[in-house]
Amino acid sequence: MKTNPERMCVICREKKDKADLFRIVEKDEEGKFTLDEKQTIQKRGQYVCKTHECINRLSKHKKIKVEIEDLLKMLNLLKKDSKDYLKILRAMKNSQELVFGINMIFDEIEKVHFIIIAEDISERNDKRITAKAKEKNIPYVHYGKKNELGDIFNKEEINVIAVKNKKVARGLIE
Numbered sequence: 001m002k003t004n005p006e007r008m009c010v011i012c013r014e015k016k017d018k019a020d021l022f023r024i025v026e027k028d029e030e031g032k033f034t035l036d037e038k039q040t041i042q043k044r045g046q047y048v049c050k051t052h053e054c055i056n057r058l059s060k061h062k063k064i065k066v067e068i069e070d071l072l073k074m075l076n077l078l079k080k081d082s083k084d085y086l087k088i089l090r091a092m093k094n095s096q097e098l099v100f101g102i103n104m105i106f107d108e109i110e111k112v113h114f115i116i117i118a119e120d121i122s123e124r125n126d127k128r129i130t131a132k133a134k135e136k137n138i139p140y141v142h143y144g145k146k147n148e149l150g151d152i153f154n155k156e157e158i159n160v161i162a163v164k165n166k167k168v169a170r171g172l173i174e
């Protein structure tokens, strides 16, 4: 019987078939890692489960630092039917790429590339944000409830979250 090579997830330590794991390889000496999508890069690598949980934990890892674009790519590869922005945002929350709250977003509007607006936002606030987004040509979606967006940052409610990184924004829009 032919068995597929197994590798261990660096996060949960479970052994799995290589196909069920992402491979990340060391980019430089500073512990920065990048995704090796085809698992062919001839560099020292680590493996991570293709699950939201392990990628989430990887995003907070002290020693293994994966670029936010790569984390996002992994999450996008996981998604099956519809895009789950909440899970993606949760995995990104420790990066400096997100800003939330209407005033904060308006302050940093020149750096914003994508906006996620709560579905249950008040009509007045919705108009304020969408008008600004249209004026600045920033793509946006209505997604999740205020308490769900708030939950990401351990707040009661958040009306709106914006993404400041262009590549990340593109990954979310695609």
Ligand SMILES: [Zn+2]
Pocket: 009, 010, 011, 012, 013, 014, 048, 049, 054
């Ligand atoms: Zn794992």
